Amino acid sequence: MSLTLAAGGRRRRNALPGFGLTLGITIFVLSVLIVIPLGGLVARAASLSPSQILSILSSPRVFSAFRLSFGLAFIAAVIDGFVGILVAWVLVRYHFPGKRILDSLVDLPFALPTAVAGITLTALYADDGWFGAPLAKLGLSVAFTPWGIFVALLFVGLPYAIRSCQPVLADLEREAEEAAVTLGAQPAQIFWRVILPQLFPALLTGIALAFARAAGEYGSVIFIAGNMPGISEIVPLLIVIRLEQFDYAGAALLATTMLVMSLVILLLLNLLSIWRSRQYV
Amino acid sequence: MSNHRRPGENRIVRFFLIAAAVVLLGAMLVAPLVLLLAEAFGKGVAAYFDSFSKPDTVSAIIQTLLIAAVVVPVNTVFGLAAAWCIAKFNFPGKTLLVSIIDLPISVSPVVAGLVFVLIFGSRGWLGPFFAAHGIKVIFAFPGMVIATLFVTIAFVARQLIPLMQQQGRDEEEAAMVLGAGGFRTFWYVTLPNIRWALVYGVLLCNARAMGEFGAVSVVSGHIRGQTMTMPLQVLALYQDYDSVGAFAVASLLAFLAVVTLVVRRVLEWRFRAELGYAGSL
Amino acid sequence: MLAPYKPMNIAIEGLSKRFGKTLALDNVTLAARPGELLALLGPSGSGKTTLLRIIAGLETGETGMLTIGGTDAMNLPPRERGIGFVFQSYALFRHMTVFENIAFGLRIRTRSERPNRSEIADRVNHLLSLVQLDGMGARYPAQLSGGQRQRVALARALAVEPKVLLLDEPFGALDAKVRVELRHWLRSLHDRLSLTTVFVTHDQEEALELADRVAILAAGRIEQLGPPREVYDAPASPFVIEFLGEVNRFSCRVQNGLARLALQGCEPVAAPGLPDALAVAYVRPHEIELVDAQASGAATATVRSVSVIGPRTRIHLTAGDQVIEADAERSRAEALDLSPGKSVGLRFRTVRIYPTAR
Numbered sequence: 046m047s048l049t050l051a052a053g054g055r056r057r058r059n060a061l062p063g064f065g066l067t068l069g070i071t072i073f074v075l076s077v078l079i080v081i082p083l084g085g086l087v088a089r090a091a092s093l094s095p096s097q098i099l100s101i102l103s104s105p106r107v108f109s110a111f112r113l114s115f116g117l118a119f120i121a122a123v124i125d126g127f128v129g130i131l132v133a134w135v136l137v138r139y140h141f142p143g144k145r146i147l148d149s150l151v152d153l154p155f156a157l158p159t160a161v162a163g164i165t166l167t168a169l170y171a172d173d174g175w176f177g178a179p180l181a182k183l184g185l186s187v188a189f190t191p192w193g194i195f196v197a198l199l200f201v202g203l204p205y206a207i208r209s210c211q212p213v214l215a216d217l218e219r220e221a222e223e224a225a226v227t228l229g230a231q232p233a234q235i236f237w238r239v240i241l242p243q244l245f246p247a248l249l250t251g252i253a254l255a256f257a258r259a260a261g262e263y264g265s266v267i268f269i270a271g272n273m274p275g276i277s278e279i280v281p282l283l284i285v286i287r288l289e290q291f292d293y294a295g296a297a298l299l300a301t302t303m304l305v306m307s308l309v310i311l312l313l314l315n316l317l318s319i320w321r322s323r324q325y326v
Numbered sequence: 327m328s329n330h331r332r333p334g335e336n337r338i339v340r341f342f343l344i345a346a347a348v349v350l351l352g353a354m355l356v357a358p359l360v361l362l363l364a365e366a367f368g369k370g371v372a373a374y375f376d377s378f379s380k381p382d383t384v385s386a387i388i389q390t391l392l393i394a395a396v397v398v399p400v401n402t403v404f405g406l407a408a409a410w411c412i413a414k415f416n417f418p419g420k421t422l423l424v425s426i427i428d429l430p431i432s433v434s435p436v437v438a439g440l441v442f443v444l445i446f447g448s449r450g451w452l453g454p455f456f457a458a459h460g461i462k463v464i465f466a467f468p469g470m471v472i473a474t475l476f477v478t479i480a481f482v483a484r485q486l487i488p489l490m491q492q493q494g495r496d497e498e499e500a501a502m503v504l505g506a507g508g509f510r511t512f513w514y515v516t517l518p519n520i521r522w523a524l525v526y527g528v529l530l531c532n533a534r535a536m537g538e539f540g541a542v543s544v545v546s547g548h549i550r551g552q553t554m555t556m557p558l559q560v561l562a563l564y565q566d567y568d569s570v571g572a573f574a575v576a577s578l579l580a581f582l583a584v585v586t587l588v589v590r591r592v593l594e595w596r597f598r599a600e601l602g603y604a605g606s607l
Numbered sequence: 608m609l610a611p612y613k614p615m616n617i618a619i620e621g622l623s624k625r626f627g628k629t630l631a632l633d634n635v636t637l638a639a640r641p642g643e644l645l646a647l648l649g650p651s652g653s654g655k656t657t658l659l660r661i662i663a664g665l666e667t668g669e670t671g672m673l674t675i676g677g678t679d680a681m682n683l684p685p686r687e688r689g690i691g692f693v694f695q696s697y698a699l700f701r702h703m704t705v706f707e708n709i710a711f712g713l714r715i716r717t718r719s720e721r722p723n724r725s726e727i728a729d730r731v732n733h734l735l736s737l738v739q740l741d742g743m744g745a746r747y748p749a750q751l752s753g754g755q756r757q758r759v760a761l762a763r764a765l766a767v768e769p770k771v772l773l774l775d776e777p778f779g780a781l782d783a784k785v786r787v788e789l790r791h792w793l794r795s796l797h798d799r800l801s802l803t804t805v806f807v808t809h810d811q812e813e814a815l816e817l818a819d820r821v822a823i824l825a826a827g828r829i830e831q832l833g834p835p836r837e838v839y840d841a842p843a844s845p846f847v848i849e850f851l852g853e854v855n856r857f858s859c860r861v862q863n864g865l866a867r868l869a870l871q872g873c874e875p876v877a878a879p880g881l882p883d884a885l886a887v888a889y890v891r892p893h894e895i896e897l898v899d900a901q902a903s904g905a906a907t908a909t910v911r912s913v914s915v916i917g918p919r920t921r922i923h924l925t926a927g928d929q930v931i932e933a934d935a936e937r938s939r940a941e942a943l944d945l946s947p948g949k950s951v952g953l954r955f956r957t958v959r960i961y962p963t964a965r
Binding site: 063089136159161280281284291 | 412423495508
Binding site: 060 | 664685
């Protein structure tokens with residue numbers, strides 16, 4: 046199917062070979078593995094009547110799961126953004142022993158399997174854990190409460206925020222800051238008026254990526270959350286539970302809402318990258 | 327990389343910022359790794375190695391290796407094919423294709439598992455058909471492979487596309503003019519130029535394939551000794567209160583993640599130019 | 608030893624090429640004679656590089672004919688066309704040494720056609736000395752200067768003994784001094800090899816100095832094709848005269864074969880064969896003679912500023928709204944005692960007149 050499209054016209058032969066073959070493979074794999082299955086998901090959700098959809102989405106358990114998943118993911122992503130600026134700044138601007146190791150470690154949450162993150166964070170923040178014990182003394186239980194979910198989401202989103210800010214900070218023109226100094230700006234003014242505006246689109250990109258990752262996170266959260274219905278139950282877990290009850294349509298509906306959210310974020314990211322490319326031509 | 331002192335830089339501010347970043351990353355990233363090792367070896371080295379002699383754990387490790395053995399080659403071929411047509415040619419719909427490749431990264435892994443249950447599950451579209459022919463997809467090896475393929479589809483392609491775009495097609499055209507055919511051009515000219523990015527992409531794909539939790543969890547059915555992978559085994563052992571066993575398996579996965587990061591660092595340091603700007607995430 | 612090349616001609620007829628909606632080449636007809644050095648000259652977007660890439664087989668023309676050495680090459684893949692191509696970016700294989708780069712085209716041949724190891728080494732070493740890079744074979748492209756890379760690219764293209772040599776902006780990425788040196792070197796190399804060579808450039812000086820003939824392209828069409836002297840002395844169109852060096856442009860009116868320039872005091876100029884209508888007249892700065900303001904038949908103008916550029920003097924003048932640039936020998940300028948505000952007379956040695964708007 047793709048091969049005629051590939052040639053882009055009947056007689057035009059490109060000097061580099063392999064276009065038709067590689068595009069064919071790409072389109073075939075993407076269709077079979079991604080587009081058709083996701084289409085099937087949406088179709089399954091669409092088999093529900095509007096009133097069924099409404100009653101599923103408005104049930105207290107589902108509603109609180111959405112509020113928990115999206116709300117915590119959002120807060121965690123924003124905080125990741127602030128930590129991201131700080132860490133990116135330090136890694137780009139300063140020289141200190143151990144910097145390289147720290148820089149490499151930033152990608153750890155990305156490379157570490159979520160189950161591993163889940164089990165270690167749970168042990169760390171349990172009421173008898175290294176961090177959990179002192180916090181429990183202060184009256185704050187982290188593991189097996191929504192706070193635990195928050196900690197896990199903070200962890201998985203962190204590299205996205207840092208890695209989005211880092212290259213932009215590294216590319217900032219030294220001259221712009223020097224110009225600001227010659228014009229009499231204070232360091233804080235330079236940061237707020239010269240650096241932050243240039244960093245902002247990248248920061249938003251990082252936050253959006255961290256949010257997308259956090260909202261869909263499953264592995265690490267189910268270890269640490271306690272998974273109590275209505276209190277610490279996230280949407281992906283709810284999907285699994287519906288599936289275990291063979292409620293395919295209900296699971297598909299919840300999954301479709303998650304998918305729509307992913308698509309919206311993807312769109313947002315594309316718009317952001319268009320904005321960024323316009324800004325720095 | 328600019329490590330010059332910038333105008334208006336204050337030594338005290340600098341110290342506090344570095345300290346804050348180090349403490350934050352230490353608490354968020356280093357502490358979990360340290361705790362992981364402490365727990366895994368908490369009851370001695372013997373207990374640690376003992377935990378790998380349990381048949382269920384051995385089976386989980388074998389399952390994981392088998393899944394990676396199928397998924398990594400498939401996604402490598404896909405990644406090369408997709409990168410070739412996307413980076414070296416222009417065609418309508420290219421942006422859409424790239425977005426579809428990126429989609430699985432931002433979709434919740436639970437959704438990734440669900441879509442295949444909807445297709446191949448006992449109440450799915452194709453489930454009865456496969457069941458009638460005696461092929462088990464869901465709660466079996468094929469389903470786990472497909473779900474892992476979905477989740478890791480983008481990893482090789484995403485490493486290669488920016489690098490190959492940046493390298494352009496001049497060298498390939500030069501090879502063609504000098505008499506090389508398509509295969510020789512790819513083998514002698516393209517491949518050497520992208521080899522390190524390819525190595526890293528394959529490694530990353532492998533780490534993710536072995537560490538995937540959510541998607542595999544949904545399609546595996548958690549049948550002990552049969553459809554458990556290492557991340558699933560971590561959860562199972564944890565729920566059995568076998569802390570050393572769980573952390574021992576987790577430590578293997580963490581080791582894999584750290585190796586991936588170290589290799590990446592080394593490649594970046596040795597072959598910065600050849601990795602291009604593709605490095606991150 | 609390099610085998611003596613048998614120079615081949617290249618013939619193109621009625622060639623067109625479209626990229627999306629833009630017409631990159633519009634019915635181009637052009638022939639390179641055996642052994643000549645032909646320049647494709649034009650501004651960016653004129654289609655010159657597309658034309659070269661079609662000859663090489665890196666792009667495919669839509670309609671038209673292309674023969675190389677009498678063989679229809681329109682549908683041949685690049686490697687069967689017997690061409691050597693030097694890319695603007697040089698496109699050296701960055702992971703191969705200079706030696707490996709030059710040997711590539713030989714090493715990838717099928718076993719029956721491949722020279723043996725020592726023959727390849729001999730050929731590469733010979734080429735290395737031809738391009739004056741003896742002993743540099745073990746280096747990587749990244750360790751070479753721009754001019755050296757350029758010569759490696761050339762040696763690599765010559766290694767496969769092409770019938771024609773194609774160069775895309777061969778000096779484009781070099782700094783001014785190296786550029787001029789390499790230009791002379793390329794010309795002498797071409798003369799030694801007597802290989803049909805086509806090169807693309809946007810630099811008119813380069814084209815005029817180097818080429819046997821120059822094809823000037825604009826908007827996918829060939830405006831003029833001829834020896835450097837001819838295109839400079841007898842430009843076929845306003846585009847050509849404006850593209851080849853600086854020129855003053857005057858509006859004028861043609862009546863009964865005489866053109867009257869919109870300049871006070873200027874004598875009419877013969878414009879044989881032109882219809883009675885508005886027209887444009889072109890005068891190059893060095894074709895203007897500065898005379899006394901009162902001289903008869905001279906147009907009058909006012910000096911605005913005078914710049915000394917080495918041996919020459921550039922005089923910026925105005926006559927009403929018209930800005931005029933003129934060149935003079937320094938001695939002549941000093942004799943006239945030019946200073947801003949002074950009136951002078953202008954006599955035009957050569958005026959070229961073209962009808963306005965086709």
